[in-house]
Amino acid sequence: MAVIAVYSVKGGVGKSTLAAALAWSSATVSRRHTLLWDLDVQGAAAFLTGHERPHGKQAASIFSRETAPADLVRHTRWDRLDLLPADDSLREIDSLFARIGKKRRLARMTEALSRDYERIILDCPPVLNSLSDQVIRAADLIVVPLPPSPLSRRALTAIRDELVRNHKKHPPILPVLSMVDMRRTLHREAVAEANGWPVIPMSTHLEQMATRREPIGAFAPSSPAAQAMARVWTGIERKLCS
Known part of the structure; x- marks a missing residue:
């Protein structure tokens, strides 16, 4: 499991x-039993896989062990791909972790889920707090999407600084340039300076994920963006299996 x-x-x-x-590539291309675990209160992972946002407030109760993860898991329309959705209770997750005082609770939970899943994909919120600490301790690989801009480089630096400052041992980081438009000089320069980072091109098909509510590989597998996503996943699998 990874x-x-x-x-x-x-x-x-x-x-x-x-x-x-x-997550879709993991389940359908690699044919691995995969869990897409949404830790972002916005709940985009559920939306993009065709599910509605839960009305209850149970997602955080998994971490206090009041609720078993299996009770909240939803099956998607794709074989071998399940979803653990987010809800509003995750707004209080930082105070919950402070209360329970377990720094490796997420890591322990992913280890337990390995009985059912070969790959767990965490959709993480854009924060630096106790939840991000939990994610870093649980992950085997951190994928960081970065639009080609100076501000994104600063975001990557912030993540690396956090790892060095608070985690003596941390998983490797894979930066991915996203929303790249090679017609723009700034974007071309960012790609040239990226030292071989994977590149996801700007695409109307990626925008259509939000209207079709399914991953790009499911409806436009031959598109340049879907092919780029597939290459990212292939690289991840090779790295995990090496």
Whole structure:
């Protein structure tokens, strides 16, 4: 089992889009039993896989062990892909972790879920707090989507600084340039400076994920953006299996 966290301290970078696409690739391309676990209170992962946002407030109760994860898991329309959705209770997750005082609670829970899942994809909120600490301790790989801009580079630096400052041992980071438009000089320069980072091109098909409510690989597998997502996933699998 491996845990892949899709994480950024900056919102609006295509994080949930990437998480949903990678989870779909894991389940349908690699044919692995996969859980897409939404830790972002916005609940985009559920939306992008065709589910409605839960009305209750149970997502955080998983961490206090009042609720079993299996009780909240939803099956998606794709074989081998399940969803653990977010809800409003995650707004209080920081105070919950402070109260229970368990720094590896998320890691322990993903270990328990390994009985049912080979890959767990975490769609993480854009925060630096106790939840991000839990994510870093649980993840085998952190995927960081970055639009090609100086502010995104600062976001990546913030993540790396956090890892060095608070985590002696931390998972590797995979930066991914997202929403790249090669017609723009700034974007071309960012790609040239990226040292071989994966690149996801700007695409109307990616925007259509929000209207079709399904990952891009499910409805436009031959599109350049879907092919780029597939290459990102292939690289992740190779890294995890090496």
